Amino acid sequence: MKRLIVALVAVYTLAACDKPSEGDCKKAIANIRALLGTDKMTDDAGETAAWVRSCRGSAKKSTVHCAMEASTIDQLKRCGLLKATDFEGTEIGTGSASGSGSGSASGSAPPAKTP
Numbered sequence: 001m002k003r004l005i006v007a008l009v010a011v012y013t014l015a016a017c018d019k020p021s022e023g024d025c026k027k028a029i030a031n032i033r034a035l036l037g038t039d040k041m042t043d044d045a046g047e048t049a050a051w052v053r054s055c056r057g058s059a060k061k062s063t064v065h066c067a068m069e070a071s072t073i074d075q076l077k078r079c080g081l082l083k084a085t086d087f088e089g090t091e092i093g094t095g096s097a098s099g100s101g102s103g104s105a106s107g108s109a110p111p112a113k114t115p
Contacts, residue, residue, distance in 0.1 A: 020064035025055035028067040028081070035076055 020028070029051050033039040055064060059081060066079035076082065 018060050019056055020059055020061045022052055022056060024064050024068060025052045028055065028064045031068055031070060032076065035070065035073055
């Protein structure tokens with residue numbers, strides 16, 4: 001029984017190694033919103049908390065750091081945090097956006113990509 005507990009703790013610890021911190025998720029979400037032009041819209045604390053939980057639960061550290069450091073929509077797309085469907089129906093999805101976020105975004109940051 002003791003071995004089983006030790007094994008479960010080891011598996012849990014290793015599984016949590018590649019998870020981003022809450023602070024990193026918040027920074028990545030803020031950067032995504034800024035790049036999509038939705039950062040000036042009303043910020044719902046409950047919605048942001050849900051994005052952070054999704055980020056911490058399904059994103060990898062490397063993906064979140066990439067999203068934190070992205071300075072263009074193209075760089076953000078290459079991070080793999082967002083799905084192509086997150087950009088469909090917007091100027092960003094068609095590639096015709098100048099990166100200004102001129103009102104084409106939906107007003108909310110998309111959820112983190114699941115592995």
